[in-house]
Amino acid sequence: MIYSVALPxxxxxxxxxxxxxxxxxxxxxxxxxxxxxxxxxxxxxxxRLILPLDEERRVHGNASFTAAYFERAxxxxxxAKAGLAFMHSHPARGWQGMSHDDxxxxxxxxxxxxxxxxxxxxxxxxxxxxxxxxRFWEKIAPRTYECRWCDSVRVIxxxxxxxxxxxxxxLPVFRPELERTISAWGVEIQxxxxxxxxxxxxxxxxxxxxxxxxxxxxxxxxxxxxxxxxELLNLDRLLFATKEDALRKRPKVDVLADALRHSATxxxxxxxxxxxxxxxxxxxxxxxxxDVLFSCVDRPLPRFVxxxxxxxxxIPVIDGGIRIRVNPKTTKLRHADWRAHxxxxxxxxxxxxxxxxxxxxxxxxxxxxxDPSYIAGLPETHSLKHNENVFGxxxxxxxxxxxxxxxxxxxxxxxxxxxxxxxxxxxxxLDKDELEECKPTCLFPSYIAMGDAAPIKVTGRHAVAENARxxxxxxxxSQGWFVSLWKWVCSLVQKMK
Ligand SMILES: [Zn+2]
Ligand SMILES: [Zn+2]
Numbered sequence: 001m002i003y004s005v006a007l008p009x010x011x012x013x014x015x016x017x018x019x020x021x022x023x024x025x026x027x028x029x030x031x032x033x034x035x036x037x038x039x040x041x042x043x044x045x046x047x048r049l050i051l052p053l054d055e056e057r058r059v060h061g062n063a064s065f066t067a068a069y070f071e072r073a074x075x076x077x078x079x080a081k082a083g084l085a086f087m088h089s090h091p092a093r094g095w096q097g098m099s100h101d102d103x104x105x106x107x108x109x110x111x112x113x114x115x116x117x118x119x120x121x122x123x124x125x126x127x128x129x130x131x132x133x134x135r136f137w138e139k140i141a142p143r144t145y146e147c148r149w150c151d152s153v154r155v156i157x158x159x160x161x162x163x164x165x166x167x168x169x170x171l172p173v174f175r176p177e178l179e180r181t182i183s184a185w186g187v188e189i190q191x192x193x194x195x196x197x198x199x200x201x202x203x204x205x206x207x208x209x210x211x212x213x214x215x216x217x218x219x220x221x222x223x224x225x226x227x228x229x230x231e232l233l234n235l236d237r238l239l240f241a242t243k244e245d246a247l248r249k250r251p252k253v254d255v256l257a258d259a260l261r262h263s264a265t266x267x268x269x270x271x272x273x274x275x276x277x278x279x280x281x282x283x284x285x286x287x288x289x290x291d292v293l294f295s296c297v298d299r300p301l302p303r304f305v306x307x308x309x310x311x312x313x314x315i316p317v318i319d320g321g322i323r324i325r326v327n328p329k330t331t332k333l334r335h336a337d338w339r340a341h342x343x344x345x346x347x348x349x350x351x352x353x354x355x356x357x358x359x360x361x362x363x364x365x366x367x368x369x370x371d372p373s374y375i376a377g378l379p380e381t382h383s384l385k386h387n388e389n390v391f392g393x394x395x396x397x398x399x400x401x402x403x404x405x406x407x408x409x410x411x412x413x414x415x416x417x418x419x420x421x422x423x424x425x426x427x428x429x430l431d432k433d434e435l436e437e438c439k440p441t442c443l444f445p446s447y448i449a450m451g452d453a454a455p456i457k458v459t460g461r462h463a464v465a466e467n468a469r470x471x472x473x474x475x476x477x478s479q480g481w482f483v484s485l486w487k488w489v490c491s492l493v494q495k496m497k
Contacts, residue, residue, distance in 0.1 A: 194218055
């Protein structure tokens with residue numbers, strides 16, 4: 001299991017204000033956290049601070065807390081059904097190790113925290129450069145707790161800030177293929193990219209181009225999610241798909257993964273093609289292992305789930321979409337507009353940006369959007385009735401999405417937020433959405449950092465995905481049967497010779 005910690009930037013700022021004191025004085029506080037359980041990664045999402053009252057801690061070079069403060073914080077954690085974290089600062093820069101006193105303080109309270117909350121005690125240390133280091137205290141035997149260091153600590157809000165464990169931050173071996181890329185933004189950014197896991201949800205036209213760009217720029221780990229197969233009518237816009245892939249009805253994620261293995265430039269590259277929908281539990285958990293997600297899906301339900309992940313699980317989601325309007329009489333292009341935006345705490349969500357209709361989320365869950373008679377009953381202007389698309393337009397949307405990603409990671413001159421962008425093909429103009437935060441009635445800000453404890457369940461069964469996988473098993477089995485038959489005929493012919 002991989003461990004990680006994530007903080008919303010608002011919590012990070014309050015913690016840093018409290019912990020980094022004048023004159024290098026160390027300080028401390030407790031905080032509450034909720035878990036985000038991915039397929040291979042457990043993340044502690046720090047949701048709020050429990051700051052000390054004056055008499056609850058002693059500050060004398062090293063800082064220490066009173067039993068009363070620990071008990072008050074533990075009480076708050078029990079009431080909130082949260083885990084307890086302990087934060088303190090060191091007068092040095094970068095990822096911090098632990099002093100003997102640190103180990104005694106954290107290990108000595110691990111049993112009480114585990115007994116009261118059911119969750120491991122989490123320790124965080126802030127350096128003077130606002131870099132965090134973190135660990136989980138796991139029970140390995142009765143009354144025995146051991147430190148499990150996190151791979152990374154992420155701060156999510158204005159930008160995406162990483163601190164990597166020193167073993168990971170040691171600069172990976174970069175191949176000469178990346179020389180020009182590294183010379184553009186330096187080895188530190190390249191080391192983030194090499195250690196990152198990026199999820200591409202939807203392996204359609206935009207998803208293919210985005211994934212190719214990520215692999216070329218040196219992203220180390222890519223996860224692809226899509227249950228769909230290649231068909232002939234996809235060939236006008238699927239970057240890597242061939243006629244043979246369409247005739248064999250190959251899964252889109254397999255075709256894309258094969259191509260990425262050839263184009264990847266990272267020294268150690270891995271790609272995982274997963275035939276799940278983000279709406280299914282397995283797909284959802286696989287997405288929670290990612291540091292950034294690309295939403296390359298157009299249906300309301302998967303977009304709703306991705307929107308939820310961005311706030312509840314603190315994973316930035318980069319989304320985009322194309323809308324094309326054709327004059328029905330002349331069949332000539334009237335409008336083509338596309339958008340790209342990054343959703344996460346401190347920025348407006350997909351629902352507030354009107355990128356899906358919340359009313360259609362439950363309609364889709366009930367299977368109506370896959371029912372041709374339901375779609376036929378919708379007004380002619382409804383977006384679900386339109387699936388026009390052109391490779392050149394997908395190329396531009398993918399490019400805007402990749403630029404959103406780079407602003408988030410590289411933050412050139414400290415600028416990490418290009419805003420929600422809208423491009424109008426007919427007039428060749430680029431606009432920005434004026435909305436800067438979620439609307440007051442929006443529920444998503446209330447889910448920030450709640451992770452697995454958020455009060456809604458977003459996953460369930462997905463009949464179309466289940467059928468697609470079942471059909472694939474039959475196709476693969478029958479292909480296997482034909483191959484064996486063919487081999488048997490060939491061997492028979494050999495013998496007769
Ligand atoms: Zn310390
Ligand atoms: Zn919102």
